Amino acid sequence: MYAIGIDVGGTNTDMGLVSEEGKIVARRRFSTSKYNNFQQYIHDMMDELKQLLATVSADFSNVEGIGIGAPNANYYTRCVENAMNLSMKGLLNFGDEIKRYVDVPVALSNDANAAAYGEYIYGGAKGMKNFIMFTLGTGVGSGIVIDGRLLLGSTGAAGELGHAILVPDGRQCSCGLRGCTEAYASSRGILQTYAELRASHDALHRDDNEPTTPGWIDHNRALTDLSCKDLGDAANAGDPLAIKAFEITAHYLGMAMANAVAFSSPSAIFLMGGPTLVGEPLLAPLRREFEKHLLYNYKGTCKVRMSELRANEVAILGAAAVIKMK
Amino acid sequence: MYAIGIDVGGTNTDMGLVSEEGKIVARRRFSTSKYNNFQQYIHDMMDELKQLLATVSADFSNVEGIGIGAPNANYYTRCVENAMNLSMKGLLNFGDEIKRYVDVPVALSNDANAAAYGEYIYGGAKGMKNFIMFTLGTGVGSGIVIDGRLLLGSTGAAGELGHAILVPDGRQCSCGLRGCTEAYASSRGILQTYAELRASHDALHRDDNEPTTPGWIDHNRALTDLSCKDLGDAANAGDPLAIKAFEITAHYLGMAMANAVAFSSPSAIFLMGGPTLVGEPLLAPLRREFEKHLLYNYKGTCKVRMSELRANEVAILGAAAVIKMK
Numbered sequence: 001m002y003a004i005g006i007d008v009g010g011t012n013t014d015m016g017l018v019s020e021e022g023k024i025v026a027r028r029r030f031s032t033s034k035y036n037n038f039q040q041y042i043h044d045m046m047d048e049l050k051q052l053l054a055t056v057s058a059d060f061s062n063v064e065g066i067g068i069g070a071p072n073a074n075y076y077t078r079c080v081e082n083a084m085n086l087s088m089k090g091l092l093n094f095g096d097e098i099k100r101y102v103d104v105p106v107a108l109s110n111d112a113n114a115a116a117y118g119e120y121i122y123g124g125a126k127g128m129k130n131f132i133m134f135t136l137g138t139g140v141g142s143g144i145v146i147d148g149r150l151l152l153g154s155t156g157a158a159g160e161l162g163h164a165i166l167v168p169d170g171r172q173c174s175c176g177l178r179g180c181t182e183a184y185a186s187s188r189g190i191l192q193t194y195a196e197l198r199a200s201h202d203a204l205h206r207d208d209n210e211p212t213t214p215g216w217i218d219h220n221r222a223l224t225d226l227s228c229k230d231l232g233d234a235a236n237a238g239d240p241l242a243i244k245a246f247e248i249t250a251h252y253l254g255m256a257m258a259n260a261v262a263f264s265s266p267s268a269i270f271l272m273g274g275p276t277l278v279g280e281p282l283l284a285p286l287r288r289e290f291e292k293h294l295l296y297n298y299k300g301t302c303k304v305r306m307s308e309l310r311a312n313e314v315a316i317l318g319a320a321a322v323i324k325m326k
Numbered sequence: 327m328y329a330i331g332i333d334v335g336g337t338n339t340d341m342g343l344v345s346e347e348g349k350i351v352a353r354r355r356f357s358t359s360k361y362n363n364f365q366q367y368i369h370d371m372m373d374e375l376k377q378l379l380a381t382v383s384a385d386f387s388n389v390e391g392i393g394i395g396a397p398n399a400n401y402y403t404r405c406v407e408n409a410m411n412l413s414m415k416g417l418l419n420f421g422d423e424i425k426r427y428v429d430v431p432v433a434l435s436n437d438a439n440a441a442a443y444g445e446y447i448y449g450g451a452k453g454m455k456n457f458i459m460f461t462l463g464t465g466v467g468s469g470i471v472i473d474g475r476l477l478l479g480s481t482g483a484a485g486e487l488g489h490a491i492l493v494p495d496g497r498q499c500s501c502g503l504r505g506c507t508e509a510y511a512s513s514r515g516i517l518q519t520y521a522e523l524r525a526s527h528d529a530l531h532r533d534d535n536e537p538t539t540p541g542w543i544d545h546n547r548a549l550t551d552l553s554c555k556d557l558g559d560a561a562n563a564g565d566p567l568a569i570k571a572f573e574i575t576a577h578y579l580g581m582a583m584a585n586a587v588a589f590s591s592p593s594a595i596f597l598m599g600g601p602t603l604v605g606e607p608l609l610a611p612l613r614r615e616f617e618k619h620l621l622y623n624y625k626g627t628c629k630v631r632m633s634e635l636r637a638n639e640v641a642i643l644g645a646a647a648v649i650k651m652k
Contacts, residue, residue, distance in 0.1 A: 147475075153456050154628075160621055168492065168577070175621055258491065262489050264477060267480035
């Protein structure tokens with residue numbers, strides 16, 4: 001039997017057929033952004049799915065279920081509710097709409113929860129009963145697994161650790177609150193930390209005629225032109241301000257992770273996403289700051305691990321794992 | 327059938343016989359602090375239990391189980407590990423030691439977890455699948471119920487929200503970390519906030535000859551002489567600095583509670599303990615600050631409630647509830 005995993009993104013919808021062994025045996029992609037009619041979108045999605053199955057000479061009788069990862073998805077209602085980055089608006093009832101075409105189990109979850117459960121079913125968290133996944137990117141998402149079950153809470157929307165407040169009355173976050181973890185540990189937050197460091201450095205030490213060290217970020221370069229990857233490359237080349245930006249990030253993210261341990265006492269925290277690819281400039285101080293901010297009885301009880309799923313497979317594997325949620 | 331609830335405190339051990347309806351039909355107390363030999367302590371505890379049962383003409387055949395609430399208790403191992411405020415040191419194996427005397431189920435949990443589960447079995451959280459209990463006192467404890475089960479985590483020690491860091495590099499906490507919720511929202515933290523307010527007020531405005539307003543705290547009174555109850559009485563009498571101290575406390579505690587919602591999305595947060603008895607000077611700003619710091623999709627989803635268990639019964643009822651944990 002195959003599990004179908006569908007990742008509904010703002011731009012594209014990625015779908016994959018996943019074998020029992022966790023291998024993606026076929027995949028397809030089609031545009032999400034061209035749809036503003038949800039019924040039409042699901043109609044075309046079902047056509048795409050049939051073509052996907054045909055590539056391995058299968059049909060829906062070979063399918064265990066359809067798992068969907070989507071922004072603002074609710075596992076309980078199988079609906080997407082007011083997702084800001086989708087062109088289709090309002091309440092999107094994936095569960096009911098797909099049932100009109102095919103009678104297989106359908107399950108929905110948000111992206112970060114799907115990523116966490118993907119790690120549990122197909123990745124490095126296999127057999128691990130208690131762990132937390134932090135997904136770092138434009139934002140900071142999280143998925144929490146407790147006793148082998150994804151934490152959903154009374155609303156179905158538990159596990160928004162990116163919006164736990166870390167600095168009272170701190171940086172403005174895109175969600176409207178201030179001082180959220182996301183405002184410090186997302187790629188945007190990291191770049192803001194770098195911008196603040198550069199501003200205070202340049203105010204004191206700026207010398208326009210100083211030769212630029214190869215690999216370091218030229219201070220004449222516009223901040224808007226910088227990506228988190230640029231910053232990571234510079235840190236790995238020894239740029240002191242870039243290194244400092246990741247150390248500050250590690251200070252905040254390490255505390256946020258320690259706070260998560262005070263909540264559910266997991267045996268591991270997994271990390272994935274762009275900023276983690278920077279490597280040691282982030283990870284070395286992160287491991288130190290995490291351990292330092294743990295309450296004494298948690299010290300040494302929780303490992304920091306990298307996701308073992310490939311970056312280009314995690315969305316489909318995570319979505320496929322959603323149908324295996326308990 | 328009765329449930330036996332035993333609250334192991336540093337000074338006294340309180341035990342009670344709890345009916346199916348949640349009524350304490352008999353209770354006894356004996357000294358904990360006079361023991362440094364754990365075997366002797368359990369031996370005498372079993373004698374006390376027999377006398378307790380005799381008062382209602384019962385014996386252990388009428389007992390469903392023995393639930394114990396104790397500091398640093400581990401539900402998995404049924405041991406107390408290095409409890410700082412107990413005169414008996416080392417690893418105290420309550421489970422095995424009691425089994426030597428009687429063959430009924432024995433279960434252990436820490437005080438705050440027991441209080442949370444007591445609320446679930448006997449109090450205001452009956453039938454509520456997802457909620458969090460904050461216990462405010464000398465420290466800040468918490469117990470987290472998810473899908474009707476107490477959150478224990480990989481170590482058995484989950485749910486230490488008093489030691490989630492709320493202010494990076496903030497106040498020194500008794501646990502060794504800085505900026506913990508406990509350092510702001512415990513009775514000690516509240517008194518520290520008041521002391522800081524008085525120091526900065528007096529530096530600017532102090533007039534030794536100013537007549538003292540009845541009910542307000544006289545600024546000549548030593549800070550070490552003040553209790554959280556004194557501060558509450560003054561706030562209720564309109565003392566502006568005392569009112570301000572509770573508003574600041576509400577600001578921090580409200581954020582800590584909002585962060586807990588971002589974790590497990592409970593349908594209610596319950597509060598108990600001395601500082602909550604202050605009433606509206608704490609609770610009115612607390613409800614406001616809590617709601618204000620919730621992520622938009624949680625707003626209106628989580629109620630703030632007071633524990634419905636009596637202060638002098640919660641320890642025994644909580645301990646008794648531990649044997650009903652799933």
